[in-house]
Amino acid sequence: GAVVSQHPSWVICKSGTSVKIExxxxxxxxxxxxxxxxxxxxxxxxxxxSNEGSKATYEQGVEKDKFLxxxxxxxxxxxxxxSAHPEDSSxxxxxxxxxxxxxxxxxxxxxxL
Amino acid sequence: xxxxxxxxxxxxxxxxxxxxxxxxxETRDTTYYLFWxxxxxxxxxxxxxxxxxxxxxxxxxxxxxxxxxxSTSSFNFTITASQVVDSAVYFCALRAGTYKYIFGTxxxxxxxx
Numbered sequence: 550g551a552v553v554s555q556h557p558s559w560v561i562c563k564s565g566t567s568v569k570i571e572x573x574x575x576x577x578x579x580x581x582x583x584x585x586x587x588x589x590x591x592x593x594x595x596x597x598x599s600n601e602g603s604k605a606t607y608e609q610g611v612e613k614d615k616f617l618x619x620x621x622x623x624x625x626x627x628x629x630x631x632s633a634h635p636e637d638s639s640x641x642x643x644x645x646x647x648x649x650x651x652x653x654x655x656x657x658x659x660x661x662l
Numbered sequence: 663x664x665x666x667x668x669x670x671x672x673x674x675x676x677x678x679x680x681x682x683x684x685x686x687x688e689t690r691d692t693t694y695y696l697f698w699x700x701x702x703x704x705x706x707x708x709x710x711x712x713x714x715x716x717x718x719x720x721x722x723x724x725x726x727x728x729x730x731x732x733s734t735s736s737f738n739f740t741i742t743a744s745q746v747v748d749s750a751v752y753f754c755a756l757r758a759g760t761y762k763y764i765f766g767t768x769x770x771x772x773x774x775x
Contacts, residue, residue, distance in 0.1 A: 581761065592753065592767045593707075640705065649695060650712055651763060656705035 552576050555643050555654025562633055563662055570628045570657045572643030578623035579645035584616075587640040587656075596641075599626040633661040664689045666756050668766035675744050676774050683739045683769045685754030691715075694758035696730065696737045701751040701768070710752075713737060744773045 585593040598606040605618035617629040642656040665688040698710040754766040
């Protein structure tokens with residue numbers, strides 16, 4: 550079964566609103582989780598690394614204020630897309646695991662109207 | 663620089679045919695891990711295999727086999743007697759030196775009945 554749970558699977562929102570995506574590790578504690586973004590028919594691009602109890606590490610070009618990451622516990626990381634715009638529409642995937650293996654959530658399809 | 667190249671964007675085969683997905687990587691690190699993930703239409707990435715840089719043995723798992731050749735920096739994936747359920751996007755990934763996974767652009771495999 551899945552070891553990383555991600556919710557919601559899909560969300561449609563109006564432009565200007567905020568959307569929160571949750572990522573949970575089910576059978577293990579994850580001090581680090583990763584958030585990826587995937588455009589249609591493209592590869593996964595790492596957005597940020599979520600660190601439990603500290604600030605997230607963002608990749609170059611990713612807006613920290615737009616994509617808020619909170620990792621308040623060892624099993625939960627959240628990604629909030631603030632003031633969403635149509636260009637934020639994408640497939641977002643979280644992952645957790647160790648150096649030798651990553652487990653991925655089922656992804657969240659975000660559509661901003 | 664680290665890079666993963668999957669030159670094949672899309673491959674179509676007829677059921678029961680064998681198919682090989684190519685992956686070429688670049689890294690200056692001597693210790694690294696290579697991965698293959700499968701992404702079915704549902705979106706979740708499914709782990710298929712991990713190979714570390716010190717293990718060049720080929721591996722076979724059922725209809726799947728992997729050929730790792732450091733001399734050519736390649737880690738190719740072969741599906742024998744393909745089935746419709748194999749239809750998916752397959753990603754090759756590299757992890758070296760840091761926690762980051764570098765993904766290739768993926769190969770979309772279509773297996774036709």
